[in-house]
Amino acid sequence: MTFRPLVVGIADLRRNPGTRRQFTESVELSGLAISSASVPEGASIDVDLELESLSNGLVATGTITTPWEGECRRCLQPVQSRSVAKVREIFEPRPVEGETYAMADDMVNLEPMVRDAVLLALPLAPLCDEECRGPAPETFPTGSVIEVEETEDDTGPGPVSDPRWAALADLDFEPDESGE
16 A cells, blocks of 8 residues: 555544644655745645645644745746745535535545645746846846936937947927927
8 A cells, every 4th residue: 555645534523523633744746846945855845734624524723834846937047936825625525626625434634635735835037036126137228227428518428329220210200380
């Protein structure tokens, strides 16, 4: 028989609605990735839940903590961090798809809930640092800094003009004397 750490016996909870039990486990789950981040193979996912019996189900409340790795969206350097997902999910004998999870009379499999929580907690666009300016900030600025250049007349510095937009300088949006 294969040991499945996220399959939990709940017969004692089901006999006494309102009963609570702590559940703490560290597990390894494979295949947890989205386009920009993933859980490294062999990484330990920490599951810390309180299981509470209801008259017709079970509520799992707690946190799921997982390490992840990805690539910074600005500088493209490797990034590693941890995500904490707070969960409060209901398990029922007849689950509603997308709203609750399945349970048997005396067993509940927490793995689908843990997988969903981990995937939702992974960052969609990781950053190595909030202040990351990218691989070449002078060439490819990421902020909204406006550069200025000195002008020859006495008007002071003006914005740097991009030569690709030079043709727009010739446009005249003022109506002519005929009103058109």
